[in-house]
Amino acid sequence: MIRNILITGAGGYIGGSVATKFATQKDGPIKNTKIYAAVRSKDQTKSASIPGLAVLQLDCGDYEAVKDVVLNNHIDMVIHTASSMVASYSQNLLEALGERRKQSGQETGVLTAFTDMGGWRYGQCKDSDAEIFTKEKGIGDVHPTDILIVEQSKALGVKSFILPAPYVYGRGTGDWRKLSVSIPQYIRTSMRLKQVYKFPEDAAPAATHISDLVSLYKLLATKILLGQTPPANENGYYFPFAHRIPWYKTMDLLAKAMHSRGLVNQPHVEIWPSYEKAADEYGFPRQFIRAMGASSGDIVAEKPFELGWKPQWDEKKYLENIDQEVQDFLELDSGKASIFDALTT
Structure with a gap:
């Protein structure tokens, strides 16, 4: 029976929200588990305020440290949201869980989030496609982390579930x-x-509200805890895509909301002269900027809904909430977050 769950990246946006939800769960099998939250800095361990959440400092790149945490705390499930683009972090967690499986004699598993479906050349991509893993392998080195997760999970007798994070808001x-x-x-x-800009091309990427993404993690974990383990490993792709977000409409609403607060000079949107200029101003990598700003992708989520996932946010509710996005930013921004922070949390 799974009793202890480790959540990596708990100092970040997604991991922190998942850790809070799990640690404060009042019903269902999750309430009977011990929740461990892994963060990067000692200061974060000292400032934790969620009752029932065991916060520990962990460098996922240090295998011995990872193994000690997993074995000494009898971890049977890992929700990995930290640095999902760094394959060695996933590898260390999987190997440690493999050791834990030998020690306990029971199933262990990883729920992992990763970003960017870049390089996909097979047209429409459904998470229910039985050949999705084979197709990913055919792309080459574009998705090394999830290929490693699937292959190493099978070799170690660990069950893995891959949730490719969309735009989360x-x-x-x-x-x-x-x-x-x-x-x-x-x-x-x-x-x-003092001006809102939009990219030269419009896009409508898949998106999910943070509360809906957390609810999917909860749903998967609950089913696993109840012994109703969903398909895993090469069949363990679950796309947490609730709706699409139209970027041009988003930027138009941002301009109006920001102008009404005196944050920009006009309520109208200008077009970036080039993607390179946009990347430099935003601080995003030039090689990824077009994919980040003008890519929609024909990606279809089916399996989360088959499990019973019921997102509460849709495109209409998202657009109606843009003004609140601006207000939340003004209340919460530290001025330090960046794309690089998100990839290394």
Whole structure:
């Protein structure tokens, strides 16, 4: 029976929100588990305020440290939201869980989030596609982390579940970071330039409110705890995509909301002269800026809904909440968050 759950990246936006939800759960099997939250800094361990949450400092790049945490705390499930683009972090967690499985004789598992479906060349991508893993392997080195997760999980007897995070928005509930990455960075840059800009091309990427993403993690964990383990490993892809967000409409609403507060000079949006200029102003990598700002992708989520996932946010509610996104930014922004922070939390 799974009794102890480790959540990595708990000092970040997604991991912190998941940790808070799990530690404060009042019903269901999660309330009977011990929740461990892994953060990067000692200061974060001292400032934790969520009752029932065991916060510990952990460098996921240090295998011996990871193994000690997993074995000494009898961890049977890991929710990995930290530095998902760093394959060695996932590898260390999987190997430690493999050791834990030998020690306990019971199943262990990882729920992991990763970003960017870049390089996909097979048209529409459904999480229910039985060949999705084989197709990913055919891309080459574009998705090394999730390929490693699937192959190593099978080799170690660990069950893995992959949740590729879309654009996530809304006010988080973690102790440390409550803001997402992209929209706050657009607001921050617009304030500095006194003007809201949009990319030369419109896009409508998949998106999910933070509360809905957390609810999917809860749903998967609950089913696993109840012994109703959903398909895992090469069949363990679950796309947490609730709706799409139209970027041009988003930027138009941002401009109006910011202008009404005196944060920009006009309520109208200008177009960036180039993607390179946009990348430099936002502080995003030039090689990824077009994919980040003008890519929609024909990605279809089916399996979360088959599990019973019921997102509460849709496109209409998202657009109606843009003014609140600006207000949340003004209340919560530390001025330190960046795309690089998000990838290394």
